[in-house]
Amino acid sequence: MGTPANIIVGSHVWVEDPTLAWIDGEVLSIKNNEVHVQTSNGKKVTTDRSKVFPKDMEAPPGGVDDMTRLSYLHEPGVLQNLATRYELNEIYTYTGSILIAVNPFQRLPHLYDTHMMEQYKGADFGELSPHVFAIADVAYREMINEGKNNSILVSGESGAGKTETTKMLMRYLAHLGGRSGVEGRTVEQQVLESNPVLEAFGNAKTVRNNNSSRFGKFVEIQFDKTGRISGAAIRTYLLERSRVCQINTPERNYHCFYFLCAAPHEDTQRYKLADARSFHYLNQSSCIEVEGINDAEEYLATRRAMDIVGINEEEQEAIFRVVAAVLHIGNINFAKGKEVDSSVIQDDNSRFHLNTASELLECDCNNLEKALITREIVTPEEIITRTLDPESALASRDALAKTIYSRLFDWIVEKINVSIGQDPNSKQLIGVLDIYGFESFKINSFEQLCINYTNEKLQQHFNQHVFKMEQEEYTREEINWSYIEFVDNQDVLDLIEKKGGLIALLDEACMFPRSTHETFAQKLYTTFKNNKRFVKPKLSRTDFTVVHYAGDVTYQADHFLDKNKDYVVAEHQDLLNASSCPFVASLFPTLPEESSKSSKFSSIGSRFKAATSVSHGDLELY
Structure with missing residues (x-):
């Protein structure tokens, strides 16, 4: 320095x-x-x-x-x-064993072809120019020669190129551990083809990135004694559920909605779909088409990829019925009813979308309407039916759409895992972590806090390995060197995750019925008024700023409480569990009696905090 x-x-x-x-x-x-x-x-x-x-x-x-x-x-x-x-x-540069990539914002096929893979195969690290294949090769050779499980961490800002880099890593590992000339679908083929399926349902265009992953992904690739891929497992984290119902220009909703609206006529006719611009969940943004993405072609490509990963024709049909149903649900609007604080379906257009959604989900139309505009309150003496005003009915509608879509996404991930199969005898594995990058937008909500918290954890891991441990080793070995200063972000992590931190206070607010986003924000201001990593903006009663390692981010607390509650409305659960479509009913299995009656609170924030602390075995980090 x-x-x-x-x-x-x-x-x-x-x-x-x-x-x-x-x-x-x-x-x-x-x-x-x-x-x-x-x-x-x-x-x-x-x-x-x-x-x-x-x-x-x-x-x-x-x-x-x-x-x-x-x-x-x-x-x-x-x-x-x-x-x-x-x-x-x-575009690639090493810092010791770490590879830094700068997004070229263009395709460079010559850098990633089979000839290039063969060049890096078995080459000593540093012998050739820096490359993502060299990182994958070192991880593979160490696993084979030294019996070390390895993990490759792909991190960086949103739009840095993490998702593309992850695909290149997986392609190279499939090249090393694949089986040539094997009939049928190989494990490595299924692992690679899981990417376009997960991208269709979990990626979207954002301000910075036309194909932004709106979920975190850890792919564990298992190898047998000979170094051949023998199984794989995909774990996903925190799908951005709010995107299903709310988007701003110039962003888009999840790709699959646009793919389906651009599908062949017989498909769109079957699902009673029109142009994407006619659906509320898509037309909130003026961005419907994206340069470089042909939605009609991508729909067919997604169907082909689903074939390869083992999602059969019947299951594909059910998946797209559910996707279409979510779009129709978003077009159901409400007007004031005759009674105080009550709602009715607004008009014939809304009635059409209500009927269509119930047909696609194969549930009773009257029960769907009832689940949207009423709530049942169970008391020891009786069951009281409470009506919802139009604003609450819209919130109920959006909650239903988000729940259906997130359950569908989880089903797809689980189906891919079952189809690929895991090798119970595997003693060797390489993990690839593709996690969302640091985010700071005009409006930052609960999702951005979780995403940036994850990046703080990764930065701490990076500091631990690159600076703290290396320099401690230099000191032990009495090497003559100059101490390298670095910013330790432990105090940011303490602010967010420790006892009495942000997540704990949010959970506490969620458990008190009278809490609002204003009372939650006031609690933060009082608790952290002397914390140098926390700032209260002067002209706001609910915003708060966290001084992250990558920069200051101001969060809007307005929807934090709702987004943190991992809660499915009982009426929605009962409605979809009773669907005559086995696929839809399977997304909402009957809850055990004790859990359906239990009032035990579960939060997204706490589950996410636990996930960031999980160790994936004895993994060496790259």
Whole structure:
């Protein structure tokens, strides 16, 4: 690291720049802690000595392919090296055993063809140019030669290219551990073809990314004694359920909705579908089509991929019936009823969508209407039926759509796992974790907090392995080295996950009937008023800001309580459990009597916290 002690008059340095992040220049003078710099774009800058970093004037013109070879391992030095290589179309750079990828935003097929795979097969790490295949190869060789289970972690900001990188890793592992000339569907084929299926139902266009994963995924690939793939398991985390009902321009809902609306005429006719623009869950955003995505072709490709992963024709038909039903549910609107705080179906158009949804779900139309606009309250003496006002009925409608879709997604994941099959005798595995990147949008809700919390956990893991453990080893071995400063984010994790932290206070608020998002926010303001990682925005009564390692994010607490409750409305459960379609009924199995009566609270936040703490066995990290 460059430290202020290295800086003298005449030094070539990096200073912060509001447009470029960093700009190089020469030190003109130093007075106390003030450094005056003439920058390369002709400006004179005065800044604090601690914010000036030395520039390596002997760095190779094409950069270095391993950043541990940089003279100064600081932010401007790292960014300059990555930018230099990117200009030369070198998108990969090592930092020791870690691979940094910079998204090229274009297809580079020559980088990932079979010829390139063969080149990296068995090559010593660092012998060839940095590449994602080299990381996968090291993980595979260590597993085979040393019996080590390995895990490859793919992390980065939203839109960085994690999903594509994960697919390349899996393709390379399938190349190494696949079986050539085997009849029928191989495990590796099914693992690879699970990607387009999961993307169709779990990915969407966001502000930064046309194919953004709206769920986390851990793929565990199992190998037999000979190094051949013998099984696999996919675990998914926190599907963004709110996207089903609410999207903003220029984003889209989940791909499958648009694929189905663009399907062949006989399919759309069967599901009574029209243009995507006619559905409320899709037309809230002006973005219906995405450049580079042909929805009609993708529909057929998804059906083919479903064939390969073992989802049969009958199951596919049921899946798309459910997808269509969700769209029709979103077009059911309500008007005020004759009684106070009651609702009725608004008009003939809403009635059409209600009837169609009930046909597709094979449930009783009157019962569907009743489940949307009434609630039953069970008391020791009697069962009281309470009516919902139009606003509450809309919330009931959206809750039903989100529940149906999330249950459908879980079913697809489970079906893929059953079809692929797991090898109970496997002693060797490689895990690939594709987790959503850090997110900071105009509006940040509960999902963004969970996503950014996950990235804080990953950053802590990274710090632990790259900085803390390495430097402790240097100290033990008495190696002469300069201590590398790094930001420890443990205090952010404490704010979110410890006893009395954000998640605990949210769970507490969810358990009190009178809690609102205002009372929850006020509790946060009081509890964390002296916490340097927590900020109360001046002009808001419900927003709060967390100072994350990657930057400040302001969250809107408005829907935190609803989104944190892992709760299925009893009327919705009973309605769909009674469906005459076995597939729909299987999504809502009869609850054990004790759990259906139990009032024990379960929260998404707590389950997500537990998931981020789960160890996936004795895994070496890459």
